[in-house]
Amino acid sequence: MRVIGIAGTAKNTGKTTTTAALIEQTGRAGKALGLTSIGYDGEETDNVTGLPKPRLLLPVGTVVAIAEKCLATGSAKIQVLKRLGISTPLGEIIVGRVAAEGLVVIAGPNKEHQLAEVLEQLKALRPDLILVDGALNRLAPMVETEGLILATGAARTHDPDRLFRETLDLCEVFQWPVLKTQLMARLLAARKQPDSDWAISVLDEAGKVQMLEGKSLLAGQQVESLLGLVSPRAKAILIPGIVSYSCLKQLLDGLLSQPVRPGLVFADPIKLVVSQDFFDIKIVLDRWREEGGSLALLNSLPLLMVTLNPFYPAYCDSTRSYTAAFIDGDMLREKLSRRLRVWVVDVKKPEAQKILQELLDFTHPA
Amino acid sequence: MGNSAKQRVLLAPLDPVHDIGLKIMKRHLEANGHETFMLPPDYKAEEIIQKAIDEKVGTILISRTLGYGVAELLAGFVDLADAAGLRKNVRIAIGGMAIRPELAAELGFDAGFGPGTNPDEVLAFVEGREYVPDLSKESKQKKDISAGYSYRYKHERIGQLLDKIVDFIFDWAADKTSPGVIRAEIREKMLRAEAVFQAGKVSEHEYKKALAELQQAYLEHSDETVRKFFSEGIIPAKTRPLSGSELASLEEYVRETESRMSIKRVQHIGENPTVFIQYGTGCPFMDIAHIKMGESWGADGVVHFDPSWGARTEGFLSGYLTHEEDGSVITPENLRQIKDSLHSSTLWQVRAHRGLNTPETVLLAGAIGADLTKINIAYGAMGAGTDPARMCIDGIAAIKYAAKYNLPFDVVTNEELAGVPAFKAFAGMLVVARLARRLGAKPILQPLFCYSPEMMITGGMEDNYVDFNAAKIMALRKIIDAPMWPGAPIGFLTQTEDRVQSSMTTGLHAALASSLGVDAISIASSDEAYSGGPIVAASRVDTLQAVTEAFRFFGHTKIQPTAKAERHAGEIIAGIQKVLEQIVEKGCFVQAMYDGILGAPEDGAYPGRVGRGRVITL
Structure with missing residues (x-):
């Protein structure tokens, strides 16, 4: 399995954190990485809530497919290998290789058939693993991936019972049988x-x-x-x-x-x-x-993992700003783990590293 | 890849209310031969997609204002369209007040159109071609605000009186000079030596030797502060040199800012006046930041303010200096730095209207590439504290440099702020303007647009701010055909610490100035009168926006003053004539200033004392 998509159920559910954790784990495992996104991500702060957002630190050698305007925005040096002639609101998509480590703002192709084309180009560079970072709650282009990680969490709803039921409903569809x-x-x-x-x-x-x-x-x-x-x-x-x-x-x-x-x-x-x-x-x-x-x-899309982010932005009346708030993630994670046939992880917990390694061992057996 | 063939476009307000943007686009698209399908508001995503399939459209234009959860809603629409297989053949764009390209990318659209979008941009998107903005509309050129005037006197008697007074001035000044004039002459030689060296005609050694000799002569005519600066390296209090790294980051700042800025226009119609803002934070870095801000919000010109101590000190310092108080220090290096940071379309005025360095200021301004300067002997002597005789000698030399470097200059009348009646200030201004014409220069009349202190006392402006300000322009027009540049800044004494109020009054004064057909105006920032320190950059935007809106609001509409304006204008003309006759009777312009004919202690004006006794009779 070469192409893994990371999709969220809403804004702030932890897509980028999951992507960043996977990038780190891929690096530790010594595997070559390819990366693109179906939207725009990597800003320092959320453009609605103003809260800090994780950014993507890419090691040397990572191949990326990103919109041209991203090149000037991050701190990594990216050597442009190819221009793909696919236009996005942030310019043409280019394929490049990270020449000096740094932070990268990732905006890529934002529709299904464009992602298919971009993935072909990335595959030609033969990375061990290609990650497709999601955007907001967008899912449609992810049909072009070979396996999906679903990032959900309290930012979707901070009612733990509702989040539990919705997550089960979503995951269940991915487990339907393929037509004979x-x-x-x-x-x-x-x-x-x-x-x-x-x-x-x-x-x-x-x-x-x-x-x-x-x-x-x-x-x-x-x-x-x-x-x-x-x-x-x-x-x-x-x-x-x-x-x-x-x-x-x-x-x-x-x-x-x-x-x-x-x-x-x-x-x-x-x-x-x-x-x-x-x-x-x-x-x-x-x-x-x-x-x-x-x-x-007709076609399955294997669900590999659910990441559960207990964080949500809570609006505070007295300061008129958003602050970070959390639900009891451990309890919900346990409840979901008992009902789902996939890993359920909080990528910010220490045990996540081991689970991500298990995931990579599963998708990329030695 | 252009496609001007007839396109089918679905317009859908994904919104509880209809959107005016889509209606504008419907009209524009149809005018360009395309077929449109407008959906009512509040359709479900699935219904919009079904319609797009049924009508076989090539483009969907969605409009939506942002709010809680709307990002997810819009992304969901795009997803649904993608999953329905629509996006292989149909392109989808979003428009709305909060839309930016980054957001459109995040939401998954093919394009996003925010506020200020030109309908042609959307048309280009629909037709699948690149949008090339019409740059001729955006590009700005410097305007010569003194062009097209004959300087002919329509009021014959006043014209005759002015010529007599100017004759007196020439007679009086014929055998006189001053340290300020001498320093300017030395500076001219320094600039010439530099040019000769740069042309490679002399060696560096010869150049440095010549420069050292000139520097020595310069210091002989300078104050202690300046001598100590050059001989002992003592820098005046609250002043320090900019470091190399500060200068490097300043250049980087200008380069980086220019790479992403665009130039805006304040004017709505061709007849709207040219708009100047003033800078002088003390710090060249901050000045340049203010200039760049002004340029990108539509300022046509910028005015350099120097510190008041600079006007009271004989001689200039040198190097890149920053100053912790109001006013930016004039040195050749500081002026060059600022000049290099200006956009090519920005008019640059360096003030020289007062003080002991007036001729040298005009010389440096001209040599370094300023477009305009500011000179007024009467104001410098009656309102700014310089000795009348000294100001007159230095003023004549300054006007000659202005003529030599082709720098039009405004003749400011801010002594009115001290309580001097407008007609007295105007008499002084008209004398200097006549003197300038006789010396071949291009003066611009600068009546003050303000809540005039003389009117505060008499109650003459209780009903409105229009009549008296209009009367000033009407009076001057009846006297002479000359360019006019009310200032400085307009709305003086009508502004408060309330930024909305200040912006509003600035906008209204600008509208009045435009209605009266003047050539230029200077505006303050909305916090200028009450800042208590460097002004806030955003407050510049306040007044530039207010003026833009005022020009947009009035267009060619005229403001109609009451009958009182005509009466005031008559009084002003009569007053001017009376003052000029008194000067003629006196037989000497300089003596008239000492004797209070152009502003007396009971008006609030005193002849200045700075530089007194330093006129040299040859």
């Missing part, structure tokens, strides 16, 4: 051209595939048309794009009123978790399963 090869082959065969996009499709027991225009399910009329294609022999429904809560609810209500229980297939976990109504979506999907339905993915 045989069914996948049928769907693949039904596409007009091998390289064309997936479309919303219904597969029946006989292997017949019927398709709708488009890949996302966002309009009520589309749901009507889709329900019209579902026969008692329907085996699977593929929604390769995104889905709105209201459309999904309309679809499942329609299906549940019939005895038919086709498998619902989504392209990858990201397509669901990017929805602003994700937790409502999760409720109707859970109900679908309780009623005998099944869920699957």
Whole structure:
């Protein structure tokens, strides 16, 4: 596994701290590192709360893909190797190598297909590990990575029970099974051209595939048309794009009123978790399963680790500023560890170093 | 890669309220032949994405004001669009008051448009080409504010009286000189020697020898303070040389600042006056920081203020000196440092209107590249403490240098602040202006725009600040066709320690000046009258912004004074004529100053004593 993404569930959940800890651990393990970001990070202070933010200290030899304007901002010396012709609000993306250690502000490609291109370029330089730093709560471009670390914490919500439930919900989607090869082959065969996009499709027991225009399910009329294609022999429904809560609810209500229980297939976990109504979506999907339905993915995105940051910025009325506040992270971490099949870590704790090493041993066996 | 083909653009206010920015863009895009789809406010992200898919648009423009949790909301929208596969073919930009490129990058947009965005920038984004700003709108050129005036006297009688008085001055001064004039002559030789050496025409040894001789002669005509500085290295109190590292970081500061600054314009219409700010913090470093700040917020010119002790001391020090109190020390090195830090479009005025170094100040200003200077014999003698005879001799020499170096100069009338009635101050100003014309120089009249102390006593400005200030311009216009530069600064005695109030009154005085069609104004910072120390940089921005807003607000609209203005103007003209007749009767301009004709003790004016008895009769 070469490419690991670090995504956050909100601002201040500890993406950059996690990235910095991984950079340090990679250095200790003597591995060559590549780095990019799907947003803009590395400022000294948060541009909303004014609280200090961790910055990224990059060792000599690290290869980076960053926007041109970042070059002048950090203290590291970066030798430009290639210009990629990908433009961002902070200038063209360049690939470079750190020539003198220092702090680096990382802003990179901010969309999925650009990240794919940038990763190809970084891979060509053959680092042992490539990290993709997240931005805010953004996740979509992370489908281009090979494994994901989810940074969450009290900055998302400082209600520990709610944070617990939300984290379980998010992580659960990443653990859904991948569609059986045989069914996948049928769907693949039904596409007009091998390289064309997936479309919303219904597969029946006989292997017949019927398709709708488009890949996302966002309009009520589309749901009507889709329900019209579902026969008692329907085996699977593929929604390769995104889905709105209201459309999904309309679809499942329609299906549940019939005895038919086709498998619902989504392209990858990201397509669901990017929805602003994700937790409502999760409720109707859970109900679908309780009623005998099944869920699957076309492509998996392995969730490797959850990092839990007990910090949150609390607004203080008397000083009219934000101050650092904390929830009981140890208790929540223990509760999550018992329920999740991945590491749950507070990267600021002393034991984190050992766990990060275990992670690297797992992703990069000697 | 330009694409001016017809584009389909979705405009979506991701906001509870409609956004005016999107409406402006809708109009601009349609005017440029593109098709737009405007969504009502408060649509859900999924609905916007569905619309973009249905209408097959190439661009989505989102507008949103920032607030709690909005960053996540916007990033979520971008994510959803990405996950829907939209971003391969559709570009998404965000606009709003709090948007900056860094934020747009963090949120994942293709571009971000903040306040002050030119609609053409967004058009370029939609058409997929690089935005090239129209630099002709931004670039600034120095303006000669004295250009286009004939200096013709419209009031014949006053013109005749002025010529008579100037004849008296020439007669009186014909056989006189002063240490100040002599030092300026020596300085001229020093500058010439330097030029000859730099041209490689003499050896370094010869140059140094010549310079040492000239320096010796210079010190013979200087005060003890200056002699001790050169012979024993004793530096006056609260003054010290800048270190090498301070100078290096100053140069770095200027280089770095210029690399990221842009020049703004205060003026809204061509008729708005040129705007000057004043600097003189004592520290060249701080001065330059203030100048750069002024330039980037629209100041057209900057005025160098020297310390008051500099005006009372015979001779200049040398080197890069910083001073812990008001006023920045004049040395050739300090002036060169400041000159090198100025933007090419910035007008630079070095004041020389008072004191014992007036001729040498104008000479240095001219030689080092100033654009303007400031000279007034009457003010220097009646308001600034220099002996009238000495000020007259030094003033004539200074005006000759101003003519030689083509430095237009304002003739300031700040003695009005001491209580001298405007008509007396104006009489002195008009004498100096006539003298300047006879010597081939370009004087600029500087009536004070203030809450005039004479009016405070008589109650003449109780109703408004407009009539009397307008009357001054109307009166001068009836007398002569000459450039005018009210100051200095405008709004004097109307400002308080309240920065909003100070900015407001400055803006209104600027609007009045513009309405009266003057050529230039000098403005104070919003804390200048009450700073009790170096002024705060932000307070410069206050008044520059206030003036910008005032110019924007009024445009070509005129301010209409009441009938009282015309009456005041008549009184001022009559007063000026009376004073000039008294001088003619006296038969000597200098004696008239001693005798209080241009401002008497009962007005609050006393003939100055600095330099008294140091006029040399040949």
